Amino acid sequence: MPRVSRVFVRTALACLLAGLTVGVLAAWPGGPAAGVPGLEPVRVHLLVVGWLTGLVVGVAHWLFPRRRDGAAPWAVYGLLYVGLALRVAGEPAWLASGSEAWAGVLAASAVLQAAALVMFAAILWPRAGAGS
Amino acid sequence: MPRLSTWLVRVSLVCLVAGALLGAALLSAPATPALRGLERLVPAHVELMLVGWLVQLAMGVAYWILPRAGGDRPASGLAGAGAAGVAVGLAAAVAGTAAAMPRLVTVGRALELAGAALFGLHVVIRLGRWRRLDLARRASLQVTRD
Numbered sequence: 001m002p003r004v005s006r007v008f009v010r011t012a013l014a015c016l017l018a019g020l021t022v023g024v025l026a027a028w029p030g031g032p033a034a035g036v037p038g039l040e041p042v043r044v045h046l047l048v049v050g051w052l053t054g055l056v057v058g059v060a061h062w063l064f065p066r067r068r069d070g071a072a073p074w075a076v077y078g079l080l081y082v083g084l085a086l087r088v089a090g091e092p093a094w095l096a097s098g099s100e101a102w103a104g105v106l107a108a109s110a111v112l113q114a115a116a117l118v119m120f121a122a123i124l125w126p127r128a129g130a131g132s
Numbered sequence: 133m134p135r136l137s138t139w140l141v142r143v144s145l146v147c148l149v150a151g152a153l154l155g156a157a158l159l160s161a162p163a164t165p166a167l168r169g170l171e172r173l174v175p176a177h178v179e180l181m182l183v184g185w186l187v188q189l190a191m192g193v194a195y196w197i198l199p200r201a202g203g204d205r206p207a208s209g210l211a212g213a214g215a216a217g218v219a220v221g222l223a224a225a226v227a228g229t230a231a232a233m234p235r236l237v238t239v240g241r242a243l244e245l246a247g248a249a250l251f252g253l254h255v256v257i258r259l260g261r262w263r264r265l266d267l268a269r270r271a272s273l274q275v276t277r278d
Binding site: 052053064094100103106107109111113114118128129 | 133145152153159164189193
């Protein structure tokens, strides 16, 4: 398994634990995160983007017929997880404050994650047809 | 990789890009007044990412990689029909959400269900045939050893 795939899988596992932890906090009346807004969308995106999509991207890079992708998979990794981290920090902060600065952080998160997934699709497209 | 898998994986990548761009628009809405009012498209974003991206990708990889009985993929017509059902159903469900037509969403999701059931039947038949061949091969190996 290539190194980038191992890093994707480990980060995906960390997101699984983080997402389930946020789930506990969101369902804990009077707990340490009581009153923090936006925990549900953060939980869903940690699980669906951080865990499932990160795991799929890492395994796909390992499993699909090989091509020379250079540093592109690492760029996908950086864009995806920095974007997700900005969302995890930005969504509750924006909902609590309504500030334009946090809205800008959310927009940056959106651009980074979308760029990562478009780049991943461009990498995998030719590999999906190889050998058919 | 078989042609059906290539088709399913590429359709799932198209859905990934469409779902990610729609999600980016939704997440950028607080900072971009022109994008406000898109909240009604949240179900379309969920449909594209869950069914369009994850389900179709899993179907494509499963069709490629699950065990083959004697190098064969039996009942592949069922897999093809199932894949088509899921894709058409997904398109109907997304269009129904965008056009605020709940009945079209219902029809789309029923087609997704029917497609997934056909694909599941292909998997059950394929694994059953592989299991029978595997048992027969083990039995003949045992006879040879004895």
